[in-house]
Structures are given as C-alpha cells and as structure tokens.
Amino acid sequence: MSIGNSPEDERPFPDESEEFRPSVGRALQKARIAAGLTVDDVSSATRVRIAIVHAMEADDFAPCGGAVYARGHIRTLARAVHLDPEPLIAQYDAEHGGRPAPTPAAPLFEAERIRPERRGPNWTAAMVAAIVAVIGFVGFTAFKGGDSGNDAKSQVAEGTTATPTKSASPTPTKDKPADPTSEASDSAIAAAPQDKVTVQVSAANGRSWISAKDHNGRMLFDGLLKKGESKTFQDSSKINLILGDAGAIQLYVNGKKIEDNFQKGSVERLTYTKGDPEAG
Incomplete structure (x- = not known):
C-alpha cells in the first residue's frame, strides 16, 4: 500500500485568475485610487457627472443611458485613470450581453452601427454606384467639352474649367457640397x-x-x-x-x-x- 500522494493530489490547481478578476466598476475605482485621484478630479477631467462616476464604480451603469453610452464612459474613465479600456469594455460586453467582440479599428466610442453581415451587399452596391458615377462624369465632361463658347458660364457653375480662349470673367463656384468630414470656416x-x-x-x-x-x-x-x-x-x-x-x-x-x-x-x-x- 502506497503512503505517498495519489496522482490526483499532484495535479496543478485550476487557474483562478478569472474568478478573482475585479468587476469593471471595481477596477476603475482601484485604478483611480492608485492614481491619487478623487471622483471630483475624474469628473472634471472627463466631463462625466459625479453621480455617474459613483454609480459606475458601484457597477451600476443604468445612469449612463444605455449600453452605447456606458461603453463610452468606461473608455473615458479608464483613460483618465491610466487603464487600457479595451479589456474593461470586453468584460462589460460579456457581463451585459453586448457585442461579441470589438472590431480592430474601433472608434473612440462605440455607437449605433450597421451590422457587419450587411456590409458585404452594401459595399457591392456602393462600388457599382461609384463605377456608374465615374462613367457618367466622363461622358458629361466630354459632352460639355464639345459645346460652343456660349456654354462657358454653365461649365464654371458645374465646377469645370472654362475654355482658355474665352475672355469672360470667371464666375465664383457656388452650391458646391462640402466634404461631410471636413472642417469649414x-x-x-x-x-x-x-x-x-x-x-x-x-x-x-x-x-x-x-x-x-x-x-x-x-x-x-x-x-x-x-x-x-x-x-x-x-x-x-x-x-x-x-x-x-x-x-x-x-x-x-x-x-x-x-x-x-x-x-x-x-x-x-x-x-x-x-x-x-x-x-x-
């Protein structure tokens, strides 16, 4: 009869790191305290109201106004207390039934987006529309280029260059749409x-x-x-x-x-x- 340890006794203990991982709110609170910051300091730096900061540190995300804003507030607070926000957001999603996983090029805040499975057909339609638009533009430019000198003003209004031999003064371009993402004066x-x-x-x-x-x-x-x-x-x-x-x-x-x-x-x-x- 063996008096030593059985093989079962020599097996390594299971990894308990997940069991002892702090909640999202607790992790934010511990990082804030470690950084020597008060709730008022974090609120002033992030523009997140004090009441919401207190609630989030207590793992109450209802005052955030929804999952979209909760993720945004988690990201903002994490950066203010020098934490990587991505693991916290992934943990929040896992605990609250959010997105399965963030995309590699995620924006600063997660907002309402088109579902990934629909992007394939949308991109295909966009490419077809772009090709049609390019063909139409080339045909339109060729047609306008063959017009007489009386069409010079119309060409300027459409954003094309007037014929160099025409001495008419250039007309300022109006009604030209601005780039949706460009900064305008x-x-x-x-x-x-x-x-x-x-x-x-x-x-x-x-x-x-x-x-x-x-x-x-x-x-x-x-x-x-x-x-x-x-x-x-x-x-x-x-x-x-x-x-x-x-x-x-x-x-x-x-x-x-x-x-x-x-x-x-x-x-x-x-x-x-x-x-x-x-x-x-």
Missing part, C-alpha cells in the same frame, strides 16, 4: 447651399463625443472632438446628431447659430433639415 457655413442641410459642430466649451448620420443612416462621423475642434456635415435632406456632452458644443445650422442652452454632461439627440435651424 464660419464664412463657408454662411454660404451653405439652400438645397442642402449644413451643420457645423464646434467643441467651443470643452471636448465631447459626437455621432453624425445622413438621411440614409450612413455614419458620417463617430468620435471625440477636442476643445477648439469642429466638424462640418452636409446632406441633401437631413443630418442626425448625438452629442455626448451637449453643453460643450456650439452648433451652426444652415449658416445660423443655434442658441439652445444645453447643460454640461447632458446627452442630446438632434435632427436638422433644410428648413432649420429648428431642433428635431
């Missing part, structure tokens, strides 16, 4: 075309996450505006906005300043059309 906004809706978002009073979509639901921008930065969006009929900290944002719609008194830290969902300024 106030004068460019003031000259926005009447047949489109143009919205300029400026982080005048601090940084804020914003999301912008066109009338088809296509994402125009999804990210963080730092203080002093601005973005301009344009669409044929409608722009949908989500402002993570509306109190930090100044809006210009179709060349006019929006005077809404948004509160600091408030989340606003807005829609603007060609007839605005009028909040949707």
